[in-house]
Amino acid sequence: MEISNHQNSITQLFNIQKPIIQAGMIWVSGWRLASAVSNAGALGIIGAGSMYPDVLKLHLQRCKAATQKPFAVNLPLLYPSIHEHIASIIEAQVPIVFTSAGNPKTYTKIFQQAGIKVVHVVSSSTFAKKAEDAGCDAVVAEGFEAGGHNGRDETTSMVLIPAVKAAVQIPVIAAGGIATGKQMLAAMVLGADAVQIGSRFVCAEESSAHIRFKQAIIDANEGDTLLSMKKTVPVRLLKNDFFKKIHEAELAGATVEELQTILGRGRAKQGMFEGDLENGELEIGQVSAMINSIKPAADIVSEIWDEFNVVKNNLHQL
């Protein structure tokens, strides 16, 4: 059986060996994780949304020192000091930027004029078409099962991937519910050109998630996450004490202001980075139910890639 590297629209666009992308996640994916993933032939992403401008500069410097391969930065377009981040990304000659949470029209051309490829994260065909119209090089189609921030339509990967694929001409990267080679193959059967994997890489050795958060993911079962905070910004997280307070207030009909008071500030750092499992926000996908180990990122990449190829090559047995 052949386990070859893979050439398609995404590997060519990013100049990588395997159509696997590690999601850029706040408080989790710094230079250590991103460079380890890129060195494994996939695409690593630094999550800039939780970094002060100086912190991002340091991570860019270290990531470039740690890998010769392409890596990317994830940039939420609502980030307060976005112009400083943009300047750092261009200065460091980062080849690819993944943008999310905002309008891709505003910044796509700025990056592309600096020779940077731009990929926008969407949760519907409508937003995918808008990203294509804004000139984006590719889109990430993020399903309802994904961890962290998500859309309001609640469309799952099984429906979203073929819908987005049918709506746009640019390459489609599937995200949400993918942690194994079988799930990667299913996503590509549905029309994806590559997959973006978040939750599985939270439990990489190189991720900066707190060890207690990693252990909570290993312990998680089906039904232990929920898409919550739908009145403010929908986010999928583990059902801990913090979640329960928010959820009970929502069920009782709390207003947006009341919810924001309960939410407070710094909850994601408190939970994911500092390991406060009771009072912190623990953003993770449904696929956490299937994650049972902490491993080096390179091992995660090769396990997914090997299973993808084995299942693909034996599909005639179905």
Add this chain to the structure above:
Amino acid sequence: MEISNHQNSITQLFNIQKPIIQAGMIWVSGWRLASAVSNAGALGIIGAGSMYPDVLKLHLQRCKAATQKPFAVNLPLLYPSIHEHIASIIEAQVPIVFTSAGNPKTYTKIFQQAGIKVVHVVSSSTFAKKAEDAGCDAVVAEGFEAGGHNGRDETTSMVLIPAVKAAVQIPVIAAGGIATGKQMLAAMVLGADAVQIGSRFVCAEESSAHIRFKQAIIDANEGDTLLSMKKTVPVRLLKNDFFKKIHEAELAGATVEELQTILGRGRAKQGMFEGDLENGELEIGQVSAMINSIKPAADIVSEIWDEFNVVKNNLHQL
């Protein structure tokens, strides 16, 4: 390219040609739809949950007259006159029963002693194991994206199918988000032995859904359904005026009693069978966004089956 019939654990268990099952749906799947699907080499199911005992008897009689092939009955275990339905099913020598919405322990053995195979519908690995322990012959793993009644864990097909497959030894039938051959193949890559398809067959010519409901499905886009009524019994439905009343009451913190008053009685019949698109309950899956035609059930079966085989046989190109 070979488009052969398919032998696996499910086709052998049910004695059918193609591992495609038409979901038994209230107000939609009577003898006409079930017999048309079974005559096409898949498994048709009569939805008994909306039928009075005499109506089910008539549908069984007509279905047996319309097809020589196996067909099944879907029986919600909370049905008020369940003993009359069970007697009719045994008397008519129906070879397979799909049970849902209740405990499979109570009735599985009664059917099996009469030579009837029993399949239970579940929304989690935990319930799948309980069904296996109760002696069921197979389970349907129904993802969050499915139409109609659903579980509280909100686990999507991308995660649920491999999780259930890993949890039980009996065959697994995937449901939720499946209307095309690609989606069928993705489900089988994830571990399913067959697929159960509901929404696509609502728009079969032979379904008894009102033509206005069929047209509403054709008109539906992404985000036009939502899993609602989570405080009572979660159900996925089209966002019409009836949905909005329920949803706004839920957001305002309405009690279960208040919601039941708004819900009233007979809403599913009013919407799906009588075509009241404003005040009726229109149960349908997320995949309604991808359904664009009304066709004979046999054409739906062959389109899905042909696409499944074409994509499977060309997967080396991925």
